[in-house]
Amino acid sequence: MISSQTAPLIETKNLHTYYDDSHILRGVSIVLKPGETLGLMGRNGMGKTTLIRTIMGLVRPRSGTVHVGGRDMTREAAFRIAQQGISYVPEGRGIFASLSVRENLAISGRAGIDGATTWTLPLILELFPRLAERLANRGDQLSGGEQQMLAIGRALMSNPRVLILDEATEGLAPLIRDEIWKTVRLVRDAGIATLLVDKTVSEVTAIADRVVILVKGEVAFEGSPAALKADPAILHRHLGV
Amino acid sequence: MSGFLSQLLNGLQYGLLLFLIASGLTLIFGVLGIINLAHGSLFMIGAYLAFLVTKATGSLWFALPVGIGAGLVIGAVLERVLFRYFYDREHLDQVLVTFALILIFEEMRSLVVGNDFYSVPVPAALDFSIPITAGFSYAAYRFFVIGACLVLAAALITWIERTNMGAVIRAAAEKPEMVDILGLDARRVHLTVFAVGTALAVTAGGLAAPLTSVYPNMGDGMLIISFVVVVIGGLGSVSGAFFAALLIGLIDTLGKAYGQAFAGSGLGNIIAACASMAVYILMVIVLLFRPAGLFGRRA
Structure with a gap:
C-alpha cells in the first residue's frame, strides 16, 4: 500500500491509445511525482496531447492504466479526474468567449483536494494585474497573451495538485512569454x-526536473535536463534543434 | 386607436408566452445539443394539467403552482431516464425519440381526457376588465399573464446571466469539454436545465389555458413558432430569445390583425398574405443574412 503522500500524482502504465485505427500511444509509461516539474517534449504529432487527453479521461486508452495519487482513474469521467486535483490548460486555452473574465475565473474556484485555499481571485489578479483591469470584459475581447494568463489563472483557481500546460507560450510575444x-x-x-x-x-530544460521525449507514441528519452543537453544528437534527432 | 393598443397588448402577451416556451427550447438545445420536438407537447400537458386541476379544485390559482412543480418533476424524470442516453447519439436518433414522445404524450392525453375541446375559467379575482381609455378596456387576466411572464423572464435571465450556476450553463453551451476539464459535473447542469426548461413550457401552457381553451395537438403550432423565435434569437441564447419572442409576438399579432385590411385588390391580396406569414419571411431573411440569429453572438 502506497501512502497518498508519496504516491506519484500521475502514473501511466503501458498506455495504448487509438484514434479510430491510428495507433497513437504505443505503451507510454510516465510518472509525475509530488512537486516535480516534468517537461514533455517531441515534435508535432508524436502523441503529447493525446497522452494528456488520455490522462484526463477525455480519450479512453485501449489498454494500460492511469493512476492519480495512487488511485486507478483509468475509466473515470474527465470531471472526476480533474476533481482529483489535476488542472489542465489545453492548447488553444479553452477560454469561454461568452463569459466575462471574472466569470471565467470564478467558475473553477474551489478548495483543493487537500483543503488548500491558497489560490483565490485576489491572488490571481495580483499575479496577472492585466486581468484585474479586464474583469468585466468578455473572454473573446482579450488578446492571446491575456487569454493565456486567464487560462492559467482559471486552472489555479481550483487549487490543484498538478498543473498541465500544453503549449502555453506558443504564438505569444516575447514579453508575454517571459511572463508565462x-x-x-x-x-x-x-x-x-x-x-x-x-x-x-532552453526554457523547458531550465525549469524541468526531468524531461520525457515522445517519438511516434513511445518514450524515446527520459532523463535530467543536464543529460539531455549533454547529448546534442538526441536533441537534433528528436527535436530538430 | 384603441383597437391598435389592444393588438399591441395582445402581441406583447403572446410574445411573452412564446418566450417561456422558446427559452426552454433554446437552453436545452444550447446546453444538451438536443432539438426537443416534444417541447410543444409539454405546453399541451401544462394546459391540460391546468384544466384538470382547475376542474378538481375550482381555481386556476392551484393549477399554476402545481404546473411549475409537475413541470420540474416531468423534466427531471425525462432527463434521467431518457434524454441522458441520447446526448452522444446522432441527431436523427434524437429527433426520432422526441417525435415518439409527441405521439406518446398525445395518446396519453387522449386516454386520460379524451379528444374534446375544453375551456378553463379565468380566476374569479381576475374576471374583469381594466379601462384604459374612454372606449377601451383590457382583460385583467391578460395583464396578469403579461406580469407573470415578465417575472419569470426576469428570474430566468438573472439566473442565467448573473449567477455562478448560470455561468456554468453558458460555459457548457459554449465548450462542454472544457467544463469537464475544469472538474465541473455537467450531469447536474443537464438535469437542472432540462427540468427548468420543461417547467417553463408547462407553466406557459397553464397560463395560456384560459386564453386559448384546451384542445388536442395545441402544442404543435406553439412548437413551430417557438423554433422561429429560437432561430431569430440565436441558438442557445436566452436573452436573444427574449427579444426575438417579443418581436415575433408583435409582428405575428399585428400582421394578422391588419394584413386583412389590404385584401381585395391583386397587390392587396399579396400584402395580406405576406402579413400573415411575416414571421416566417423574417426567419428566412435572418437565416440568409445572419445565420447566428439577430441577437446571437456565436458564429
Whole structure:
C-alpha cells in the first residue's frame, strides 16, 4: 500500500491509445511525482496531447492504466479526474468567449483536494494585474497573451495538485512569454507539480526536473535536463534543434 | 386607436408566452445539443394539467403552482431516464425519440381526457376588465399573464446571466469539454436545465389555458413558432430569445390583425398574405443574412 503522500500524482502504465485505427500511444509509461516539474517534449504529432487527453479521461486508452495519487482513474469521467486535483490548460486555452473574465475565473474556484485555499481571485489578479483591469470584459475581447494568463489563472483557481500546460507560450510575444515562464516558476516554487509541454528547449530544460521525449507514441528519452543537453544528437534527432 | 393598443397588448402577451416556451427550447438545445420536438407537447400537458386541476379544485390559482412543480418533476424524470442516453447519439436518433414522445404524450392525453375541446375559467379575482381609455378596456387576466411572464423572464435571465450556476450553463453551451476539464459535473447542469426548461413550457401552457381553451395537438403550432423565435434569437441564447419572442409576438399579432385590411385588390391580396406569414419571411431573411440569429453572438 502506497501512502497518498508519496504516491506519484500521475502514473501511466503501458498506455495504448487509438484514434479510430491510428495507433497513437504505443505503451507510454510516465510518472509525475509530488512537486516535480516534468517537461514533455517531441515534435508535432508524436502523441503529447493525446497522452494528456488520455490522462484526463477525455480519450479512453485501449489498454494500460492511469493512476492519480495512487488511485486507478483509468475509466473515470474527465470531471472526476480533474476533481482529483489535476488542472489542465489545453492548447488553444479553452477560454469561454461568452463569459466575462471574472466569470471565467470564478467558475473553477474551489478548495483543493487537500483543503488548500491558497489560490483565490485576489491572488490571481495580483499575479496577472492585466486581468484585474479586464474583469468585466468578455473572454473573446482579450488578446492571446491575456487569454493565456486567464487560462492559467482559471486552472489555479481550483487549487490543484498538478498543473498541465500544453503549449502555453506558443504564438505569444516575447514579453508575454517571459511572463508565462515567470508564472510557471512561481507555480513550481509553490509546490505544485507541473506537466509542461513546450517546444522551447532552453526554457523547458531550465525549469524541468526531468524531461520525457515522445517519438511516434513511445518514450524515446527520459532523463535530467543536464543529460539531455549533454547529448546534442538526441536533441537534433528528436527535436530538430 | 384603441383597437391598435389592444393588438399591441395582445402581441406583447403572446410574445411573452412564446418566450417561456422558446427559452426552454433554446437552453436545452444550447446546453444538451438536443432539438426537443416534444417541447410543444409539454405546453399541451401544462394546459391540460391546468384544466384538470382547475376542474378538481375550482381555481386556476392551484393549477399554476402545481404546473411549475409537475413541470420540474416531468423534466427531471425525462432527463434521467431518457434524454441522458441520447446526448452522444446522432441527431436523427434524437429527433426520432422526441417525435415518439409527441405521439406518446398525445395518446396519453387522449386516454386520460379524451379528444374534446375544453375551456378553463379565468380566476374569479381576475374576471374583469381594466379601462384604459374612454372606449377601451383590457382583460385583467391578460395583464396578469403579461406580469407573470415578465417575472419569470426576469428570474430566468438573472439566473442565467448573473449567477455562478448560470455561468456554468453558458460555459457548457459554449465548450462542454472544457467544463469537464475544469472538474465541473455537467450531469447536474443537464438535469437542472432540462427540468427548468420543461417547467417553463408547462407553466406557459397553464397560463395560456384560459386564453386559448384546451384542445388536442395545441402544442404543435406553439412548437413551430417557438423554433422561429429560437432561430431569430440565436441558438442557445436566452436573452436573444427574449427579444426575438417579443418581436415575433408583435409582428405575428399585428400582421394578422391588419394584413386583412389590404385584401381585395391583386397587390392587396399579396400584402395580406405576406402579413400573415411575416414571421416566417423574417426567419428566412435572418437565416440568409445572419445565420447566428439577430441577437446571437456565436458564429
